[in-house]
Amino acid sequence: MLKATILSFALALPVAATAQDTQIDLGGAAQDTSAPVGVDADQLSVDQAAGAATFTGNVRVAQGALRMAANEVRVEYGESQNEITALHATGGVTLANETLAAEGREASYTIASGQVVLSGDVVLTQGSSTIAGNRLTIDLASGSGRMEGRVQTLFQPGARQ
Template sequence: MRFLPALAGLTLALGFGAALAQEVAFPGLRTDPDAQVEVTADSLSVHQADGSAVFTGNVLIVQGPMRLKAEKVEVEYGADRSRIAKLHASGGVTLVSGKDAAEAREAVYEVAAGAVELTGDVLLTQGPNVLSGQHMTIDLKTGTGRMDGRVRTILQPGETP
């Protein structure tokens, strides 16, 4: 019965144009927030005073099956500075895991909470299905999320998100 949510979304998209908000399942966008985080970039600036770091140029962050690419990523460490608390990505952000991929202008990843917030021209593709809006939050532990801001859904017949 996974077709019913897709049919409801399609009916909404066809009957009423773009929605204002839509709950979404992101089965591919899941990861273990306790898994190792690997960051590669063209350069790194470390700020000892406030416990932050800035990676710039072709930044790639890998955690389990999830990959985040951006032009710049600011890293905030926790109070003891031994673990990453938040990642602020900007400049052509792409988040990929499995068959799911999301693009946005900016993203904030709260590592311990396993939450990602994407803002600015958000585009999600799940196989042939496409969802767009201005703001998307994803719970990486459960693989669920919400898209807001003139949401537009394009579902291919016979496909499920």
């Protein structure tokens, strides 16, 4: 609902601009990818052979200031269950920290590279600015991002971030 409201508001204003692909400076999105990852959910299913665990129902993931929420999150492990290599979230995914919030249908987070990819009707809000597209790639190490796929942006003239 919030995503639809933000998007409809952004599309209704005459200052909205569109593009196919946009590079984004996410400033405060930089994240320590070596910080511990905490997960809580209603249910947990572990597949030892596949080296994965699937959390379902009201899933919340935290790593430092980074927060993710989704209906389901699959956690992939390295050689031990203490080494998380990737997270794959589906169903109403929200990603947030102190400076930004993003929503999409799916997200993949590769821990080693610090790359998060949100896809499916993505809406990113940072300060008073909103940007929407089909796919958002965030580099947590550098705090930069790239929105792709019929990008729609709302700029607030004179607004401070």
